Amino acid sequence: MSNPQLVMYDEEFQEINEVIGRLLKEANAKVIFLVDKNGQLISGVGETERFDTTSLASLTAGNIAATGGLAKLIGEKEFSILFHEGEKDNLHISIVGGRVILVVLFDSRSSLGLVRLRVKKSSEELSTIFEKLMKKSEEREKRGSSEFPFAEITDDDIDNLFS
């Protein structure tokens, strides 16, 4: 498969939230999201309750996919940073470690320069965490570790979902 399954564990989840929590403060941002390239929301900090985070994640991934398609057409590997400027709020979208999307929403209390600067630093930290995470799930898969919650489900469990 082109993209191995993404699995998130408590330890890394906390580390990730620490990094983006710090970024939120340092970049003076309103909200920060981390989204899988497939459109699944990984985490979010800041005023997340004001936004439809699921839709946001899906559209961000669609956006990155579409611009990635454009990049390939002109012979680029990808466009690693996108910036959308609105009247009040702006979106800074960047690709972290090749597979995760970092979305920073900010207004006039911050600036594009500041956001870019802080995002760069945090991206490196996030890349390291995601690399660790990928290795961890690969190792667990090799060991055939069966802590996976679905290994023991029955047909009845599945049927119950639809009742």
Next chain:
Amino acid sequence: MSFINYASREINCKIVYYGPGLCGKTTNLQFIYQKTAPDAKGKMISLATETERTLFFDFLPLSLGEIRGFKTRFHLYTVPGQVFYDASRKLILKGVDGVVFVADSQEERIDANIESLENLRINLKEQGYDLDKLPYIIQYNKRDLPGTMTIEELRRELNQTNVPEFEACATTGEGVFETLKAVAKMILIDLKKGK
């Protein structure tokens, strides 16, 4: 690929509705959206043209409930069916966990069905997937219209691998939930096997 989050105890899966233009992919999602309880669904997003043809994708998040303490979420996507939107279709297939092929049962659309099904195979292959190994089902839509082909004829043309198939009329909702349940179940069974 599905996303398993142990920290928030969630499992997210992606289902893509594929098929030729005007076969009823968006109508499937609209019916599901209308008939799902508000607390189990998110907003439905349609990136469509002014004439309501899908331009990029439709998106509908559904949460089905819990299995063994894990919230089970399905993200439903449609692709734009029109032939010239192929670049967009490829993008939407990224990370897919299960596919529903919506076929238009009308006799004059059989060539469009066959072309779209071949296109699905090719696009999946480009992403490193094999349709025969994915959870995959066929829905024969528009069964209520006059001039439809028989199920036997459709099966011969479109379902040579003998995957589960459903008859449907997406405008009235007949067969829509049966289709969704079947593919969701196949995905969960695949997850159970640890694929």
